[in-house]
Amino acid sequence: PCALGLATPTAVMVGSGVGAKHGVLFKGGDVIENASRVTALIFDKTGTITSGALTVAAVVSWDAELSSDELLWFVASAEQYSEHPIGRAIAMHATEMGLELGAARALRSITSRGVSCEISRRRLLLGN
Numbered sequence: 001p002c003a004l005g006l007a008t009p010t011a012v013m014v015g016s017g018v019g020a021k022h023g024v025l026f027k028g029g030d031v032i033e034n035a036s037r038v039t040a041l042i043f044d045k046t047g048t049i050t051s052g053a054l055t056v057a058a059v060v061s062w063d064a065e066l067s068s069d070e071l072l073w074f075v076a077s078a079e080q081y082s083e084h085p086i087g088r089a090i091a092m093h094a095t096e097m098g099l100e101l102g103a104a105r106a107l108r109s110i111t112s113r114g115v116s117c118e119i120s121r122r123r124l125l126l127g128n
Contacts, residue, residue: 023054023085054089069099077102078117078124087115 012029019026026032061071076094079087080101094101104117104124114127 020083020085025085054085056090056093069097072097073099073102074119074122074124075126077119078104078107078115078126080104081107082109082115 009029012032015032016026016029019032056072059068059072061068063071072090072094076091076099080091081104082088082091091101102119104119107115107117109115110127112128114125116123116125118124
């Protein structure tokens, strides 16, 4: 019983880690466990599937006091050291756009939730 009690959570953890390294995100361990029953897949993520890499298609700010470039700068500055595939894609997009990223203070990664930090005296909460 002890071996089973350790083996299943370990396998799920390793599986989600390997998936994340390849840009595949799982919402939880139960998704990986249920994958064996899948008989068909439908994809609606043009670009992600065909190129195999996450990319930023557009940045839109709905705040009149915050331009799209400023929004990208704040989010990319917070995500520049992220291990999350989406965070890495955002930071890469910003650097490709020529943005010099700022320093995040009090950076805190909240597993399965997002990131909190302070940049240029603004408190940021990013994620789900």
